[in-house]
Amino acid sequence: MNFSWSKEQLELKKKAIEFSETHLNQDVSEKDRGNIFPLEEWKKCAEFGVLGWPFSKSYGGSGFDPLTTVLMLEGLGYGCKDNGLPFSLNSQLWSTQMAINAFGTEDQKNKYLKKLISGTIGxxxxxxxxxxxxxxxxxxxxxxxxxxxxxxxxxxxxxxxxxxxxxxxxxxxxxxxxxxxxxxxxxxxxxxxxxxxxxxxxxxxxxxxxxxxxxxxxxxxxxxxxxxxxxxxxxFSSAMESERGYIFASQIGRMEKQLELSIDYANNRQSFGQSIGKNQSISNRIANMRLRLETSKMHLYKVAYLDHSDLPLMKEAAMAKLYISEAFVESSLDFIRIFGAKGVVTEYEVERDLRDGLGGLIYSGTSDIQRNIIAKLDGLL
Structure with a gap:
């Protein structure tokens, strides 16, 4: 497996980051408090092509391969402060749309998949x-x-x-x-x-x-x-392989942003006459955040590689869902601890990641269910 990226792929990720930073961060805290779905931002994502990245051009998509798609979704999550919008996009992409794409007739794809790619909500x-x-x-x-x-x-x-x-x-x-x-x-x-x-x-x-x-x-x-x-x-089994394998692609981007913000804060926040990053307890937390991030990427990329190669991926998808969901919660806890009091005060937009991460332990199959799937495929259950 070769997970090196081409110049073109890295440029696509960069464009996804620039798009999300420019267009997807309006009034995030207010929308979070009010349970408000960011409809205008959703429409902008559809216009940018997000909902069509992994689908055929004949249905209005971009025709990107799985590895390119997940790299761009990482970029989307890196630049977007709101975890909810990328999650909504990923949910529709990998379950509703993938099900119709894989099992639908041509008439169904032309009638429904095209609409979903263009921004209809499913x-x-x-x-x-x-x-x-x-x-x-x-x-x-x-x-x-x-x-x-x-x-x-x-x-x-x-x-x-x-x-x-x-x-x-x-x-x-x-x-x-x-x-x-x-x-x-x-x-x-x-x-x-x-x-x-x-x-x-x-x-x-x-x-x-x-x-x-x-x-x-x-x-x-x-x-x-x-x-x-x-x-x-x-x-359902087919759709869940896609959803479990890919639904956290954008959260990996957020984990990367968490890490960068934590390093910057740890280098600049002074306590007891030195930057807090000089304290081993802080530096170790950041090292753990780095480890979780890089391991999460490997799980995600392996699923995409297997998918692109038309190889079985049920166990790898369950492993990706399990590891990344739990890693995001743990890194969000470290994110809060590094920022101290600012980490728990809503206005600094640190604590929201932990709240957003908790549901990941449940939806698309709980962590316990993922462990059962892995154990069963290893011949234990």
Whole structure:
């Protein structure tokens, strides 16, 4: 594996940093306090091409390979103070859009993928009130009728749900088959019986709306079934490999920014007649932040390399999700400790990273679930 970057790739990352620093940092603290989704910034990201980076030009994308894409997403996270916006972009990219790209018909791609790449907001709904880690214990049903299906049920804790216009959702079409009887559908907000909740308040990622999707006798035509009937398990597994492997690409950029800010502060903050960076307790924290950053990059790049090479990546994606999510929390704690009192006062925009990082231990499969996946693939479970 060669993780050296070409001149062109580094220039693309630089452009992503310049774009995010220039266009994505308006009133971040105010939006965080108010649970406000940065819609204008989202539109600017779509115009810049973020939502199309890994997709074919025939659907309005850029056609970048996985390694180039994750490097640019790093740049986006490095320059953007708001972790929520890059997370929202990554969530839509790697789950909703990738599912349609991988399993959709040409008509579905032309109708829905193009819209999503251009900035239409999409959600990916499988989680229910009683099926979180037990992913396939779904109560939502899809009953076959003439010309389509009737969807009945609810999806909970769904990223972008309150503002989505399109959603990929999973329902049981044959309960006797268990997880093999799950089917995916593309629904949009013009379909009668499909509604969404208000934004649910949460500890971090407050600019990323989270909420519920509701289906009450919602008719979905046959042409909106995604993949074959009963193929929901394969579709979900494929989408989760992408999401788990890549969803923290932008957070790695933020970890790099944390490190630079910490080094600068440690060199300039004086205490007991010397810079605090001369204290081993501070320098060791910064060394640990560097180690986590570089190790996180290796996990991310390996997933992208395997993806680009069409090699299996389930275990590596689980390892990337597990390590990077926990590394971001640990580095965010060190970030606060290095800045001392400023680290816990909201106006300095240090503590927000820790709040934003906590959810990463849960969504896209908890850390415990990732460990189970790794252990199972190693022949232990």
């Amino acid at each position: 959600a990916f709904g499988i989680t229910e009130e009683g099926s979180g880690s037990d992913t396939y214990a779904l109560e939502m049903t899809a009953d076959k009728v003439e010309g389509g299906y009737i969807l009945t049920g609810e999806k909970h804790y769904i990223t972008l749900a309150p503002i989505c216009e399109i959603a990929v959702v999973f329902a049981t079409t044959n309960a006797k088959l268990g997880k093999w009887g799950i089917t995916a559908f593309i629904v949009d907000n013009t379909m009668e019986g499909f509604t969404v909740s208000e934004v649910r308040d949460k500890v971090g990622m407050r600019t990323t709306p989270m909420g519920n999707l509701y289906f009450k006798n919602c008719f979905v035509p046959d042409e909106n079934r995604l993949g074959r009937e009963g193929s929901g398990l394969s579709l």
